Amino acid sequence: MTTARHETGRDPDAGAPEGTTAAVLGPGAWAYDRGRFVPSAGPSLPLSTQGLHYGTGVFEGIRAYRTDTGLSLFRAHDHYARLLRGCRVLRIDVPATAEELVRITVDLLRRNGHGDDTYIRPVAHKLSLLPGTPPGVSLAGVSDALSVTTFGFPAGGPTRGVRCAISSWRRPARDALPVQAKITGGYVNSALASDEARAAGCDDAILLDRAGRVAEASTANVFAVLGGRVVTPPATGDLLPGITRDTLLTLCREAGLDVAERPVSPADLLTADEVFLSSTGHGVVPVLAVSGRDIGPGTAGPVTARAAALYDTATRTGGGAHPEWRTPVAAG
Numbered sequence: 001m002t003t004a005r006h007e008t009g010r011d012p013d014a015g016a017p018e019g020t021t022a023a024v025l026g027p028g029a030w031a032y033d034r035g036r037f038v039p040s041a042g043p044s045l046p047l048s049t050q051g052l053h054y055g056t057g058v059f060e061g062i063r064a065y066r067t068d069t070g071l072s073l074f075r076a077h078d079h080y081a082r083l084l085r086g087c088r089v090l091r092i093d094v095p096a097t098a099e100e101l102v103r104i105t106v107d108l109l110r111r112n113g114h115g116d117d118t119y120i121r122p123v124a125h126k127l128s129l130l131p132g133t134p135p136g137v138s139l140a141g142v143s144d145a146l147s148v149t150t151f152g153f154p155a156g157g158p159t160r161g162v163r164c165a166i167s168s169w170r171r172p173a174r175d176a177l178p179v180q181a182k183i184t185g186g187y188v189n190s191a192l193a194s195d196e197a198r199a200a201g202c203d204d205a206i207l208l209d210r211a212g213r214v215a216e217a218s219t220a221n222v223f224a225v226l227g228g229r230v231v232t233p234p235a236t237g238d239l240l241p242g243i244t245r246d247t248l249l250t251l252c253r254e255a256g257l258d259v260a261e262r263p264v265s266p267a268d269l270l271t272a273d274e275v276f277l278s279s280t281g282h283g284v285v286p287v288l289a290v291s292g293r294d295i296g297p298g299t300a301g302p303v304t305a306r307a308a309a310l311y312d313t314a315t316r317t318g319g320g321a322h323p324e325w326r327t328p329v330a331a332g
């Protein structure tokens, strides 16, 4: 694990990627912590850390891929822009732009000598009450901190697919929690849902919104293939509009597939020809069953395989289309 952290307050922290195998690997040598590079074993947080007590933090999961032209960050600027939007909601002051955070991340990856697939975990959070701020839950009057940690991402073959349960836990509505940002406290909902799904013998949970429509999986967006059309719930729903989701919508449209953002019902999933999940951590993952009912051919269907191939090419080809999505890491 490696970490970079910005500080407008006082103290530090480090996290582990949710739902990724990267978490099992040990830390790199360096981290970025509140404005400087530090040995990754060094940072520690006070027990009074506000983000720990109240979930008042925002994080990101970013990946760097080994491409044919060297290590390359994928859509890092978009991830940091999303992080900074979440920080604005939580009144977390990060004294850096998305461009600067990308540069810091490139520096960190170089320092740690990452040449292979890497997972990057920035976390910005509330830290300590400033003088004069009374104890209690608040956003104003509390200092902030930002760290960046990197993990080696083990090469693993693509997963054959996952079995999903429809969760009894509903996704919080966006007027209850800013679900469009990766708010640390909001992941209690994901943890409860994925725990319930695993206890029922499934791999992941699909959560519905208050109206009973499909929102998203515990840490991924949901796509269904219905009558040859690729559909996914609209970004305005109670879900995190994933950067992988956006990448796939773009790539599928460019490849001439029929794609629509529209409400998806649980019945749509059960009658779909194919269902797949999308996330930075796992890319495109076929869903083999929903609520105990088999979906598709028992492996990735043709549209899922196509989407996965398009995504693989986009993330692994250094000189491919959409150069704006890639940031080379190797020293120039």
Ligand SMILES: Cc1ncc(COP(=O)(O)O)c(C=O)c1O
Pocket (backbone or CB within 6 Å): 061, 190, 216, 217, 218, 219, 220, 221, 239, 240, 241, 242, 243, 244, 245, 278, 279, 280, 281
């Ligand atoms: C709740 C949730 N939805 C969707 C996603 C997918 O987002 P992205 O493609 O930006 O990784 C994630 C990723 O971690 C997530 O946690």
